[in-house]
Amino acid sequence: MGMSVTIAAATEDDAERILKLQYLCYQGEAELYGDYSLEPLTQTLDELRAELGAGCVLVARLGEEVVGSVRAAVAATSGTAVLSGLIVHPRLRRHGLGGRLLAAIEERLAAEGSVRRFRLAVGRRSELTLRLCRKRGYEAVGTEVVSKALTVVTLEKSAEVGELAAAG
Template sequence: MGMSVTIATAGEDDAEQILKLQYLCYQGEAELYGDYSIAPLTQSLAALRAELAAGCVLVARLGDEVVGSVRASVDASGVATLAALIVHPRMRRHGLGGRLLAAVEERLAREHSVRLYRLSVGRRSEVALRLCRGRGYARTGAEKVLVTLEKRVVTPAYATTG
Protein backbone atom coordinates (compact mmCIF):
# COMPACT_ATOMS: atom_id res chain seq x y z
CA MET A 1 0.00 0.00 0.00
CA GLY A 2 2.88 2.34 0.63
CA MET A 3 1.15 4.23 3.46
CA SER A 4 1.04 3.50 7.14
CA VAL A 5 -2.06 3.57 9.28
CA THR A 6 -2.18 6.34 11.87
CA ILE A 7 -4.41 6.48 14.94
CA ALA A 8 -5.77 9.82 16.11
CA THR A 9 -8.70 11.47 17.85
CA ALA A 10 -11.78 11.53 15.66
CA GLY A 11 -13.15 14.89 14.62
CA GLU A 12 -16.65 15.87 13.61
CA ASP A 13 -15.52 15.68 9.98
CA ASP A 14 -14.94 11.93 10.49
CA ALA A 15 -18.54 11.20 11.49
CA GLU A 16 -19.84 10.24 8.04
CA GLN A 17 -16.87 7.96 7.30
CA ILE A 18 -17.19 6.29 10.72
CA LEU A 19 -20.92 5.72 10.20
CA LYS A 20 -20.36 4.18 6.74
CA LEU A 21 -17.57 1.98 8.08
CA GLN A 22 -19.73 0.94 11.03
CA TYR A 23 -22.52 -0.05 8.65
CA LEU A 24 -20.08 -2.13 6.58
CA CYS A 25 -18.44 -3.78 9.58
CA TYR A 26 -21.63 -4.80 11.37
CA GLN A 27 -23.17 -6.58 8.38
CA GLY A 28 -21.42 -9.80 9.38
CA GLU A 29 -22.55 -9.45 12.97
CA ALA A 30 -26.15 -8.93 11.85
CA GLU A 31 -25.88 -12.00 9.64
CA LEU A 32 -24.53 -14.12 12.52
CA TYR A 33 -27.64 -13.38 14.55
CA GLY A 34 -30.16 -12.93 11.75
CA ASP A 35 -30.95 -9.45 13.02
CA TYR A 36 -30.36 -6.43 10.80
CA SER A 37 -32.00 -4.06 13.26
CA ILE A 38 -29.02 -4.01 15.64
CA ALA A 39 -28.07 -0.57 16.96
CA PRO A 40 -24.88 -0.11 14.90
CA LEU A 41 -26.90 -0.56 11.70
CA THR A 42 -29.66 1.83 12.71
CA GLN A 43 -27.65 4.58 14.40
CA SER A 44 -28.21 8.03 12.93
CA LEU A 45 -25.50 10.47 11.95
CA ALA A 46 -26.79 12.87 14.61
CA ALA A 47 -26.46 10.21 17.32
CA LEU A 48 -22.93 9.40 16.19
CA ARG A 49 -22.00 13.10 16.21
CA ALA A 50 -23.30 13.30 19.79
CA GLU A 51 -21.02 10.39 20.75
CA LEU A 52 -18.08 12.15 19.11
CA ALA A 53 -18.77 15.25 21.19
CA ALA A 54 -19.35 13.43 24.47
CA GLY A 55 -16.72 10.69 24.64
CA CYS A 56 -13.35 9.51 23.47
CA VAL A 57 -13.45 8.40 19.83
CA LEU A 58 -10.35 7.33 17.96
CA VAL A 59 -9.97 6.61 14.26
CA ALA A 60 -7.38 4.69 12.28
CA ARG A 61 -6.59 6.37 8.98
CA LEU A 62 -4.92 5.10 5.87
CA GLY A 63 -4.23 8.37 4.11
CA ASP A 64 -7.54 10.26 4.26
CA GLU A 65 -9.67 7.10 4.63
CA VAL A 66 -11.01 6.03 8.03
CA VAL A 67 -10.29 2.27 8.19
CA GLY A 68 -10.98 1.69 11.89
CA SER A 69 -12.50 3.27 14.95
CA VAL A 70 -13.23 2.73 18.63
CA ARG A 71 -15.34 4.67 21.14
CA ALA A 72 -15.22 4.94 24.90
CA SER A 73 -16.67 6.80 27.83
CA VAL A 74 -15.73 6.90 31.51
CA ASP A 75 -18.21 7.15 34.36
CA ALA A 76 -17.72 8.89 37.69
CA SER A 77 -16.58 5.66 39.38
CA GLY A 78 -13.72 5.18 36.91
CA VAL A 79 -15.28 2.47 34.76
CA ALA A 80 -14.42 2.91 31.09
CA THR A 81 -16.94 1.44 28.66
CA LEU A 82 -15.46 0.66 25.27
CA ALA A 83 -17.67 0.22 22.24
CA ALA A 84 -17.80 -0.04 18.48
CA LEU A 85 -14.30 -1.35 17.84
CA ILE A 86 -14.42 -1.64 14.06
CA VAL A 87 -11.85 -2.37 11.36
CA HIS A 88 -12.48 -2.28 7.62
CA PRO A 89 -12.73 -5.88 6.32
CA ARG A 90 -9.75 -5.44 3.98
CA MET A 91 -7.59 -4.27 6.91
CA ARG A 92 -8.42 -7.11 9.30
CA ARG A 93 -5.88 -9.65 10.52
CA HIS A 94 -3.05 -7.11 10.56
CA GLY A 95 -3.18 -6.08 14.23
CA LEU A 96 -5.17 -2.89 13.72
CA GLY A 97 -7.93 -3.87 16.16
CA GLY A 98 -5.31 -4.51 18.84
CA ARG A 99 -3.62 -1.19 18.09
CA LEU A 100 -6.94 0.67 18.41
CA LEU A 101 -7.77 -1.11 21.66
CA ALA A 102 -4.32 -0.33 23.11
CA ALA A 103 -4.55 3.30 21.97
CA VAL A 104 -7.94 3.91 23.58
CA GLU A 105 -6.86 2.21 26.82
CA GLU A 106 -3.70 4.35 26.92
CA ARG A 107 -5.65 7.54 26.20
CA LEU A 108 -8.24 6.81 28.89
CA ALA A 109 -5.58 5.89 31.46
CA ARG A 110 -3.73 9.14 30.75
CA GLU A 111 -6.77 11.45 30.78
CA HIS A 112 -9.06 9.82 33.38
CA SER A 113 -8.81 7.90 36.64
CA VAL A 114 -9.81 4.61 35.05
CA ARG A 115 -9.91 1.59 37.34
CA LEU A 116 -11.70 -0.84 35.03
CA TYR A 117 -12.21 -1.32 31.29
CA ARG A 118 -15.48 -2.96 30.21
CA LEU A 119 -16.75 -3.98 26.79
CA SER A 120 -19.37 -6.23 25.25
CA VAL A 121 -18.90 -8.55 22.29
CA GLY A 122 -21.31 -10.78 20.43
CA ARG A 123 -21.06 -14.30 21.82
CA ARG A 124 -20.55 -15.70 18.30
CA SER A 125 -17.84 -13.18 17.42
CA GLU A 126 -14.85 -15.48 17.90
CA VAL A 127 -12.27 -13.12 16.39
CA ALA A 128 -13.36 -10.23 18.63
CA LEU A 129 -13.48 -12.47 21.71
CA ARG A 130 -9.98 -13.81 20.95
CA LEU A 131 -8.65 -10.25 20.51
CA CYS A 132 -10.09 -9.13 23.85
CA ARG A 133 -8.86 -12.19 25.75
CA GLY A 134 -5.43 -11.68 24.21
CA ARG A 135 -5.38 -8.11 25.58
CA GLY A 136 -6.17 -9.31 29.13
CA TYR A 137 -9.97 -9.07 29.20
CA ALA A 138 -11.89 -11.75 31.07
CA ARG A 139 -15.54 -12.71 30.76
CA THR A 140 -17.65 -11.37 33.60
CA GLY A 141 -21.17 -11.89 32.30
CA ALA A 142 -23.35 -12.86 29.39
CA GLU A 143 -26.76 -12.11 27.99
CA LYS A 144 -28.64 -13.76 25.17
CA VAL A 145 -26.39 -12.27 22.47
CA LEU A 146 -23.60 -10.36 24.21
CA VAL A 147 -20.68 -11.37 26.40
CA THR A 148 -19.31 -8.78 28.83
CA LEU A 149 -15.56 -8.68 29.36
CA GLU A 150 -13.55 -6.61 31.81
CA LYS A 151 -9.95 -5.77 32.54
CA ARG A 152 -8.75 -4.15 35.75
CA VAL A 153 -6.25 -1.34 35.48
CA VAL A 154 -2.98 -2.33 37.05
CA THR A 155 -1.38 0.61 38.79
CA PRO A 156 2.40 0.34 38.78
CA ALA A 157 4.03 0.14 42.17
CA TYR A 158 6.66 2.85 42.49
CA ALA A 159 9.63 2.06 44.63
CA THR A 160 10.93 4.83 46.82
CA THR A 161 14.48 5.21 47.88
CA GLY A 162 15.42 6.88 51.03
Protein backbone atom coordinates in the same frame (compact mmCIF):
# COMPACT_ATOMS: atom_id res chain seq x y z
CA MET B 1 -0.30 -0.39 -0.01
CA GLY B 2 2.78 1.60 0.81
CA MET B 3 1.13 3.76 3.51
CA SER B 4 1.05 3.22 7.21
CA VAL B 5 -2.08 3.41 9.32
CA THR B 6 -2.17 6.22 11.87
CA ILE B 7 -4.42 6.42 14.92
CA ALA B 8 -5.68 9.77 16.21
CA ALA B 9 -8.63 11.42 17.91
CA ALA B 10 -11.70 11.61 15.71
CA THR B 11 -13.05 14.97 14.66
CA GLU B 12 -16.63 15.91 13.92
CA ASP B 13 -15.69 15.76 10.23
CA ASP B 14 -15.08 12.01 10.70
CA ALA B 15 -18.62 11.24 11.89
CA GLU B 16 -20.07 10.39 8.49
CA ARG B 17 -17.06 8.27 7.52
CA ILE B 18 -17.22 6.37 10.82
CA LEU B 19 -20.94 5.75 10.36
CA LYS B 20 -20.44 4.40 6.81
CA LEU B 21 -17.57 2.17 7.95
CA GLN B 22 -19.63 0.96 10.91
CA TYR B 23 -22.46 0.02 8.55
CA LEU B 24 -20.04 -1.91 6.34
CA CYS B 25 -18.34 -3.65 9.25
CA TYR B 26 -21.52 -4.81 10.98
CA GLN B 27 -22.97 -6.54 7.91
CA GLY B 28 -21.08 -9.71 8.87
CA GLU B 29 -22.33 -9.49 12.46
CA ALA B 30 -25.90 -9.05 11.24
CA GLU B 31 -25.53 -12.10 9.02
CA LEU B 32 -23.92 -14.10 11.84
CA TYR B 33 -26.83 -13.35 14.19
CA GLY B 34 -29.58 -13.18 11.57
CA ASP B 35 -30.47 -9.70 12.83
CA TYR B 36 -30.12 -6.61 10.65
CA SER B 37 -31.58 -4.36 13.34
CA LEU B 38 -28.41 -4.38 15.45
CA GLU B 39 -27.83 -0.93 16.96
CA PRO B 40 -24.69 -0.16 14.90
CA LEU B 41 -26.74 -0.69 11.73
CA THR B 42 -29.57 1.57 12.84
CA GLN B 43 -27.57 4.34 14.53
CA THR B 44 -28.17 7.78 13.05
CA LEU B 45 -25.55 10.35 12.17
CA ASP B 46 -26.88 12.64 14.91
CA GLU B 47 -26.55 9.84 17.50
CA LEU B 48 -22.98 9.19 16.41
CA ARG B 49 -22.14 12.90 16.55
CA ALA B 50 -23.47 12.96 20.12
CA GLU B 51 -21.09 10.10 21.00
CA LEU B 52 -18.21 12.01 19.42
CA GLY B 53 -18.95 14.93 21.72
CA ALA B 54 -19.52 12.91 24.87
CA GLY B 55 -16.56 10.54 25.00
CA CYS B 56 -13.25 9.53 23.53
CA VAL B 57 -13.36 8.44 19.88
CA LEU B 58 -10.31 7.34 17.93
CA VAL B 59 -9.98 6.66 14.23
CA ALA B 60 -7.42 4.73 12.24
CA ARG B 61 -6.54 6.33 8.93
CA LEU B 62 -4.86 4.94 5.86
CA GLY B 63 -4.00 8.17 4.12
CA GLU B 64 -7.25 10.14 4.29
CA GLU B 65 -9.49 7.06 4.52
CA VAL B 66 -10.97 6.10 7.89
CA VAL B 67 -10.31 2.34 8.13
CA GLY B 68 -11.02 1.74 11.81
CA SER B 69 -12.47 3.29 14.93
CA VAL B 70 -13.18 2.71 18.60
CA ARG B 71 -15.02 4.77 21.21
CA ALA B 72 -15.30 4.92 24.97
CA ALA B 73 -17.22 6.75 27.64
CA VAL B 74 -16.03 6.87 31.24
CA ALA B 75 -18.47 6.64 34.13
CA ALA B 76 -17.04 9.21 36.53
CA THR B 77 -18.52 7.61 39.64
CA SER B 78 -17.16 4.08 39.04
CA GLY B 79 -14.09 4.84 36.95
CA THR B 80 -15.24 2.29 34.38
CA ALA B 81 -14.46 3.04 30.75
CA VAL B 82 -17.07 1.40 28.55
CA LEU B 83 -15.56 0.69 25.14
CA SER B 84 -17.72 0.26 22.06
CA GLY B 85 -17.75 0.57 18.32
CA LEU B 86 -14.49 -1.26 17.66
CA ILE B 87 -14.48 -1.56 13.88
CA VAL B 88 -11.84 -2.34 11.26
CA HIS B 89 -12.43 -2.24 7.52
CA PRO B 90 -12.90 -5.83 6.28
CA ARG B 91 -9.91 -5.62 3.91
CA LEU B 92 -7.59 -4.70 6.81
CA ARG B 93 -8.74 -7.26 9.37
CA ARG B 94 -6.33 -9.78 10.87
CA HIS B 95 -3.36 -7.41 10.61
CA GLY B 96 -3.34 -6.16 14.22
CA LEU B 97 -5.28 -2.95 13.69
CA GLY B 98 -8.06 -3.88 16.14
CA GLY B 99 -5.44 -4.55 18.82
CA ARG B 100 -3.71 -1.25 18.04
CA LEU B 101 -7.02 0.62 18.38
CA LEU B 102 -7.79 -1.06 21.72
CA ALA B 103 -4.29 -0.34 23.02
CA ALA B 104 -4.49 3.29 21.90
CA ILE B 105 -7.81 3.99 23.61
CA GLU B 106 -6.73 2.15 26.77
CA GLU B 107 -3.51 4.19 26.91
CA ARG B 108 -5.32 7.47 26.34
CA LEU B 109 -7.94 6.79 29.00
CA ALA B 110 -5.46 5.36 31.52
CA ALA B 111 -3.30 8.48 31.12
CA GLU B 112 -6.24 10.59 32.31
CA GLY B 113 -5.90 8.83 35.66
CA SER B 114 -9.57 8.37 36.53
CA VAL B 115 -10.10 5.01 34.84
CA ARG B 116 -9.98 1.95 37.09
CA ARG B 117 -11.27 -0.65 34.66
CA PHE B 118 -12.19 -1.19 31.03
CA ARG B 119 -15.42 -2.93 29.97
CA LEU B 120 -16.81 -3.98 26.62
CA ALA B 121 -19.55 -6.23 25.29
CA VAL B 122 -19.18 -8.67 22.41
CA GLY B 123 -21.63 -11.07 20.79
CA ARG B 124 -20.97 -14.65 21.86
CA ARG B 125 -20.54 -15.82 18.25
CA SER B 126 -18.05 -13.05 17.38
CA GLU B 127 -15.04 -15.31 17.85
CA LEU B 128 -12.38 -13.05 16.32
CA THR B 129 -13.35 -10.12 18.54
CA LEU B 130 -13.56 -12.32 21.64
CA ARG B 131 -10.11 -13.76 20.87
CA LEU B 132 -8.68 -10.26 20.42
CA CYS B 133 -10.13 -9.08 23.74
CA ARG B 134 -8.84 -12.11 25.63
CA LYS B 135 -5.42 -11.62 24.08
CA ARG B 136 -5.48 -8.04 25.40
CA GLY B 137 -6.24 -9.27 28.93
CA TYR B 138 -10.03 -8.99 29.08
CA GLU B 139 -11.95 -11.64 31.02
CA ALA B 140 -15.63 -12.52 30.79
CA VAL B 141 -17.62 -11.22 33.76
CA GLY B 142 -21.16 -11.85 32.56
CA THR B 143 -23.55 -12.65 29.74
CA GLU B 144 -26.88 -11.22 28.67
CA VAL B 145 -29.42 -12.84 26.37
CA VAL B 146 -30.55 -10.02 24.10
CA SER B 147 -32.64 -12.13 21.73
CA LYS B 148 -33.08 -15.75 20.71
CA ALA B 149 -30.07 -15.41 18.40
CA LEU B 150 -27.92 -12.90 20.29
CA THR B 151 -26.15 -13.40 23.59
CA VAL B 152 -23.68 -10.70 24.60
CA VAL B 153 -20.57 -11.43 26.67
CA THR B 154 -19.35 -8.62 28.93
CA LEU B 155 -15.57 -8.54 29.35
CA GLU B 156 -13.46 -6.45 31.73
CA LYS B 157 -9.90 -5.80 32.75
CA SER B 158 -8.31 -3.44 35.22
CA ALA B 159 -6.67 -0.26 33.98
CA GLU B 160 -3.45 -1.33 35.68
CA VAL B 161 -3.36 -4.47 33.49
CA GLY B 162 -3.99 -2.22 30.48
CA GLU B 163 -0.98 -0.05 31.39
CA LEU B 164 1.25 -3.10 31.81
CA ALA B 165 0.10 -4.59 28.50
CA ALA B 166 0.65 -1.28 26.74
CA ALA B 167 4.14 -0.97 28.20
CA GLY B 168 5.05 -4.57 27.35
